[in-house]
Amino acid sequence: MPDDLLRRAVGASTLHVLPNGGNAGSRARMLLNASSWRQQLHAAVPSAQRIGLWSDGGVEVLWTKRDGASGVGTPCVGCSPLYAVVGGRPFFVWPTSERPRRVALDDDGAAGTSCTLRTLSERPRVLMAEGLLSSAELSAIQRAGASRLQRSSTDWSLVAALGRLFGPRQPAHRTSRSAWLHVSDEASSSSSAASASSSDAALVQAAARRVASLARLSVAHSEPMQVVHYNTSEYYYYHLDNPDVGGGGGGGGGGGRRRRQVPRVLTALFYLNDGFEGGHTNFPLSGGHWPPAGAAGRGAAAAQHATGGDHQPARAQDVLRAFGPCQTARGLSVRPKRGDVLLFYNAQPMTAAADYWPWHGSCEVTRGEKWAANLWFHAGTRTRTR
Template identity: 25%
Template sequence: MGSLGLDLLPTTCLLLVVCLVVAVSSVGSDEERLIGWKGEVEQQEEEGVYRHPETAGRDPWIETISWKPRAFIYHGFLSLEECDHLRGVALKRLERSMVVGDDGKDAVDDVRTSFSASINLFETETIYNIETRIANWTHLPIAHGEPMEVLRYKHAQKYDSHWDYFGGDSTNSSTGDRVATVLMYLSDVMDGAGGETSLPLAEAIDEQLQSTAGMSECASKMGIAVRPRKGDALLFWNSLPEALISDKRSLHASCPTFKGEKWTATKWIHTRAYLDSEVIKAAEGEAMRKRASRLAAEAQGSQQ
């Protein structure tokens, strides 16, 4: 190296040091744009987690609780306002809940003592939005679902162990059998006050899911029990994944509620279309009309 190169060496080193200092000091709040400069790894969205904008503030996430049967909890599936909306719509028309009798007809039975109301998907914009969200989560069309059923459980009211599928010849019917159930919790229930959803034949994927701490006697026997948490939703499949064969491990019950009230909303989804395509089109049109009216009213209000 010549004398000129030696003379420039201190200057070059000084410039490199200055550049490094400037680069480090400029990280500040923009550090996320320089992932890897200190060896860190970029944080990815957790796999399988869908964050809906209406519940984003509650940090929703999906938890797998069993593969036998397939069962998942979507924490924060509904906003608190949506829960209250469903309860308000159903409140004035609650009637004693029915069961399907041996003859295939609805009947009153002491195995199910709650009160319930059926809600059509086109009644309000909020209900239609929830129906759409259910379809997106389950990957099953809206048309395959029965009308949503909102249930209220008061003191000691319950629904004994049962299956949602019909079995037998129902698989060959025009609507098919119930392949999936989405159970949404519209209220909280205190720990130890009952109201859990019990899946006594389910195999938990985690031993912690089998913990009976704070559970009622009904939920502590075996299998898995899910505590009611306002805004959460439980999805379980009534058929085996390899074929449309009923999965007996989907047996479930609503444990008695001993303090306060428990509110839920249930969506039963079939293997084939349950609703006529014209009904779906009418519901979509009504939802769009109500949304347009709401946006127009909001725009008019903002101008005043």
């Protein structure tokens, strides 16, 4: 029966599988025969216990287990191509789509059980979820963070480079304050991150779980939630969320004592308020090339990293030199809107190796104050940063 459904779904005898929703041009692309697709998939990913096939709309259509068992999720005849998602280390990556899609969530969903997912950029892969969190949850996260804010850590190894590039009065690479909030998949697990008051804590948990459900990742693989606050004139210059790979020292220098064992494969960035000016999140490399037009030559000797046959900058200095500390004229600029959740992938789907496309920054807040929160997911087991 699944084979029949598969034929109807793809309308052909072959199935295009883009592991973890990789790009159509991805090297991991596979072409399967509809009569033997199950065996072929399991041979390609021998470690997978369960392989799910996801439709273009993000709906799980079919799954198959090693023992031959298979089942049908929500049938989606006519949805093509399908995306294979394997269990284990590799992680699910949302396929990009031209049109916004409604996504159903399978958690207890206080704020509803679906949201709208919009693709903002293919490379880096940036998506926006709208209608995912309730106003009560957003306020609880902000309240819980507000009482615990401390000056955010910053990469001091970049100070000299900032001075050379932008003048000696550049204070720091980042000038916000932040707080860590406990997030757990078990009621009793311990953490050095602070717990909020019980009602706020429950709302923080609910929000984290719903985001995990959307990401098809588990809160067991997330760090504590980081609430971030920017006063007027504060900012966070271009960086990668894995300082081990993108820090000022480059090649493992940045991040220093907060070195991680497993990469932050996905960032979920929640916007908690609006009514301020500036404070855009900008991804300078989105829709462009490296080095960018106008900066060609200047970065000729810059450290580069090849991903997917293309080159990206591996060092913060080179991005800062090419684009400035943070600007909105180039790349993708996201204007924060209360309740929107930005998802962006910092690693390659099958290997979890670092991706150098998602350089991003929070440009200066020019009026008012900005509140946001990060939830970082790992592909493997949880590694606390604090």
